[in-house]
Amino acid sequence: MPTRPIGIFDSGIGGLTIARAVANRLPLAPILYFGDTAHLPYGDKSRELIRHFSSRISHHLRDQGSRLMVVACNSASSNALDAVHDALGPSFPVVDVVSPVVEGVSQQFPGGKVGVIGTRATIDSGIYQREFQVRGCQVVARATPLLASAIEEGFAENAVSEALLQAYLGDGVFDSVDAMVLGCTHYPLIAHQIRNFVPSTVQIVDSPAWVAERVARVLGEPMPDADRVHAMPKPQHRFLVSDLTPSFALGAKRFFGEDVQLEESRLWDL
Numbered sequence: 454m455p456t457r458p459i460g461i462f463d464s465g466i467g468g469l470t471i472a473r474a475v476a477n478r479l480p481l482a483p484i485l486y487f488g489d490t491a492h493l494p495y496g497d498k499s500r501e502l503i504r505h506f507s508s509r510i511s512h513h514l515r516d517q518g519s520r521l522m523v524v525a526c527n528s529a530s531s532n533a534l535d536a537v538h539d540a541l542g543p544s545f546p547v548v549d550v551v552s553p554v555v556e557g558v559s560q561q562f563p564g565g566k567v568g569v570i571g572t573r574a575t576i577d578s579g580i581y582q583r584e585f586q587v588r589g590c591q592v593v594a595r596a597t598p599l600l601a602s603a604i605e606e607g608f609a610e611n612a613v614s615e616a617l618l619q620a621y622l623g624d625g626v627f628d629s630v631d632a633m634v635l636g637c638t639h640y641p642l643i644a645h646q647i648r649n650f651v652p653s654t655v656q657i658v659d660s661p662a663w664v665a666e667r668v669a670r671v672l673g674e675p676m677p678d679a680d681r682v683h684a685m686p687k688p689q690h691r692f693l694v695s696d697l698t699p700s701f702a703l704g705a706k707r708f709f710g711e712d713v714q715l716e717e718s719r720l721w722d723l
Contacts, residue, residue: 458485459484459523460486460487460511460514460515460517460519461486461487461522461525462487462488462507462514462523462524463488463529464490464506464529465493465601465605467601467639467708468525468526469638469713470638470639471638471661472484472486472690473710474661474662474664475664475665478662478668478676479668479677480682482672482688484690485517485518485691485693486690486691486693487695488701490695490696491695491696491721494605495526496574496598500578504532504533506533508533508537509540510720511524512541513718513720520546520672521545521548522537522545523548523668525550526550527636528572530575531551531574531580532574551581553663554660555588556663558634559590562656563589566590566591566593566629567592567593567631568593568594568595568633568634568651569581569593569634569636570594570595570596570634570635570640571594571596573598575596576594581634582594593629595622595626597621600614600618600643601637603617604639606700606704607707609707614643614646618643618646622647623650628655631655632655632656632657632658633655638660641659644657692709693717695719695720697717
């Protein structure tokens with residue numbers, strides 16, 4: 454019997470950075486991805502709308518056979534995680550993109566000072582601030598609301614993203630932190646650019662890797678043997694978007710790291 458897929462969703466295609474990390478960590482597991490491109494970005498939506506979208510998508514991916522749900526969107530993880538649990542039921546495993554990162558970073562930098570950038574919805578929710586402070590870490594957080602949309606539209610590692618980073622980070626607010634959390638799944642695409650705006654002593658956190666490790670832990674999946682991976686057929690991933698446009702089709706490869714065939718899923722017409 455084929456392995457049931459891991460469900461992953463985001464407001465757009467930024468969550469493909471999480472999907473890529475999960476595919477690297479669990480190379481035999483099929484992925485069922487949903488990017489809600491009809492409603493992106495979630496970062497400027499109300500909490501009520503984010504909860505509505507997240508619940509509906511989670512329910513849909515569960516009905517499509519998913520065995521675990523990854524909320525690969527910081528805005529949704531910080532505003533709608535309880536709504537996702539309610540939609541899926543208490544026994545259905547759910548992994549968000551905040552708690553694995555907070556857990557890993559606070560263990561690596563006990564009592565340290567952590568910087569966080571993210572959408573307005575994520576930063577205004579206060580979730581990173583609360584979770585790090587509970588673990589004894591200091592937090593410097595700043596909303597960077599235009600970055601996700603710019604990256605999604607293809608303005609990554611160019612003059613546009615450079616200008617935005619200068620506006621958001623150019624005042625040196627993060628110069629004294631030990632680690633920098635990229636609190637949006639789009640941001641890993643410009644991690645090298647962000648690196649130029651903080652001292653070399655600041656560690657840029659690989660959030661997707663922490664999330665992928667949590668997924669493997671929840672599923673009880675050890676690191677697979679390389680020979681077994683090589684001998685097995687490649688899993689069949691599916692990538693759905695609620696509104697398919699040429700720009701997203703082109704951008705998906707940048708986020709996932711290899712060719713991606715997007716399918717349009719008119720979930721909101723159902």
